[in-house]
Amino acid sequence: KKIYNGLTVKHISLENNKVPSKYKLLCKLHDLRKSITCYLQLFPKYLRGYSTALVVGYRDDGFDDINSSIKELGLLYLFSLSGMHVFYLVKTLQKLAQILRITAETVDMWLIICLPIYMILAGSSSSIIRAVFMVWIPIFSRYFLSIKIDKLTSWSLTIIINLLYSPMILFTMGMQLSYLLTLVLILNEEENSIKIGIKMSGYSIPLMLWHTYQWNVLTTFLSICIIPIFEYIILPFTIIGVLLNVFSKISNTILFLISIFFEKLADSSPMITFGKPDLTVVILLLSLMICLEVSKRKNVVIYLQVLVYIFSYSQIHRNKDELVYFDIGQGDATLIREKNNNQVILVDTGGKVSFKHEKWRSRTSQTSGERIIVNYLLSKGINSIDKLYLTHQDADHVGNFPSISQKIKIKKILVPLGMEKLPSFNKRLNESNICNDKVVEPITDTSDFSKERIDILHPFVEGKGKNEDSIVLKYTMDRLIFLITGDLDQENEIKVIEKYPDLRCDILKVGHHGSKTSTADQFVKSLKPQYAIISVGLNNRYGHPNIETLRTLNANGIPYLMTSDKGMIKVVNVSKDKFCMSTKYGKILIRK
Known part of the structure; x- marks a missing residue:
């Protein structure tokens, strides 16, 4: 559409209003x-x-x-x-x-x-x-x-x-x-x-x-x-x-x-959620439609079309374990998709912090959750989420939740204990496509998910959905361990490793988008991750990631990838003890 960039006009000076x-x-x-x-x-x-x-x-x-x-x-x-x-x-x-x-x-x-x-x-x-x-x-x-x-x-x-x-x-x-x-x-x-x-x-x-x-x-x-x-x-x-x-x-x-x-x-x-077929499949199906126009054996062509649709559908819905860090801008959203879509888990939804402005500037448009998360899920043939973890109440973590729920069915929502009482959360719940309050489940580190590959390490007690109350989620893919910490502050990071001194991870989702309030040096030393992921927006107003956080990671010899630079980051379980982390610039092989 020949649109290359966007700009904000702060002042207009009309020197010559004559049109050529x-x-x-x-x-x-x-x-x-x-x-x-x-x-x-x-x-x-x-x-x-x-x-x-x-x-x-x-x-x-x-x-x-x-x-x-x-x-x-x-x-x-x-x-x-x-x-x-x-x-x-x-x-x-x-x-x-x-x-x-x-x-x-x-x-x-x-x-x-x-x-x-x-x-x-x-x-x-x-x-x-x-x-x-x-x-x-x-x-x-x-x-x-x-x-x-x-x-x-x-x-x-x-x-x-x-x-x-x-x-x-x-x-x-x-x-x-x-x-x-x-x-x-x-x-x-x-x-x-x-x-x-x-x-x-x-x-x-x-x-x-x-x-x-x-x-x-x-x-x-x-x-x-x-x-x-x-x-x-x-x-x-x-x-x-x-x-x-x-x-x-x-x-x-x-x-x-x-x-x-x-x-x-x-x-x-x-509505059939088919997923996104391969381009060669699209071309083949269109070619078969042309063959149908001229072929005398139309039944054979129709059978071939049906087989192509069935094969393409099965290929889309057959997948290996994967974890996706969405490039959602200045926000957080992580997808856990288990083999053959057996379980689909979303941790946070991203969202935009809204500021008061003039009425004429208000407009209805798709949220980043619809454009990025919903489109990705539908392209993989997914029309429902088994569990949605909302780590805390901040808009850049939960703001897209109502719009996503209009397009994707959400079976269960898990929030830190105490957040379910907040007016801001209940307002979003009312704006969503969820009618049953029983869908919402408050959790702490005592919540039992023993039959799953997920462990909840924080919060310890009831809070108010603030940064210090963030859910800390540990996910194990085969033997590769991921840790997602929301916006947890340094003080509570230390408490987590004190309570779980044997806790280790291979890939750490850096807390609070790389802010200096998170990612304590002691925390990083204890976890010993192979890689760190920073979900952050390009040229954001907060100056994330902070230079102190980057120095902490560098001092501990931990390479980091930022979504603002690498785009969406995906980790796939290729085979036993072998994983592939891919970005728009290439792939990194991880062995456990």
Whole structure:
């Protein structure tokens, strides 16, 4: 998307507000787009959401809320952003011109001028560019070149234009589905809607799994009936509601009922968490769909497709023991995933410390927990967490917990004794997707997990979920020992090794992101770790990791890896007494 970095503007000095002449028309169109968007924002919620998405290609936070169920059904790219409305609007204008006895040539000339303008007003997304140029190229060639271009040639020229304009957009799901499904429609015009819907599903499933890792069982059925729903209900009522204020409430009600219908379907239909298939599998499945078009032995091709899906699913869900330190920014989140997903444990969720600011700066967006943790879990075919350990109450450790719970089922939450009484924790619990209070279990070092590979070494007594009350968790993978200490302070680190003098670890998760309040020299000397991991955000406001902590590690000859530098750090049990620690820069072999 050609976005390379972000910046914060603290002051603007406008020295010359004259727009160069070559940009004047473009600026006026963008001003007009903004004016149209502001006008559409005045309509009721559902009419506003659909009209801004369809007319100007703008999706506000409200539209994402309305259509979350449509996303779950895998239908968002089939109509909301596909640009299909451009074809219907052009057809409507042409029919209206016939009624008013306006010549086809006059209509063509207006479309040649207006369609590129509308493309800019609609946001110039890949699907809008596709829809506009697939209509514009045949009209232009017929009017100026006296050449008749068929739909397939128009499609081919359009994809070349789109890739010249933005080559990297080829890697987005919107681009891939938009062009692929349009091609399926072009090549199967003579087929009935049922066969077209099945073919569209067959082609889209591999790409949807590659990008979203999930598939709804109703998507194939809905792909068949969604186009009539869009053509005869959603688009007409959106246009009528916008153009005629008298009907805006009625249109909003109809669109509300449509949204409720999709919401009920999404809630009642099972979602298959497949995981992320290998790229070669995606290419193979798409190739088999093409073979299905031309092969005389279609049954054989279908059997092969089923076998590929089964093999890919089994490969994704078959794994070795692994422990993942997420690159979650200035926060903590660690995943323990046992062989074949027999047990999935998450220690902390990361999160953002929020500061009070102006209302206009508030916006709804995905949390780092959704973008990083949820996506990783779904890509591995995981849709539930057996245990979530929240080491203490700080937002950078527990802030993402509510948003993660909306996407991933959490069976049990374990917190340090006393934290379950805190208003801040109970507020997050209420915001989460967890209704049963019995899911929460307060723990101390006396909690019994003897049947598992996890030992709780701290807290000793009831506290208030502060740094000094942090859970200290020891996990054993084969014979490799990991220690996670939350934000435990130095005083309590000493108490831990005094109570457990024989405690050793191979990989130490450095406490409090490398702050000087943690990682006491005596603590490190006693543990004798092979490696230390520091979960920290790049250029964070706290100056973590502190130079004193790094000196302590260096003085004890302990190499350390920081997530801000190495990205996500993963340790996998390769074979007996042999482990592999991998980062984005390479791998380290660890022997026990």
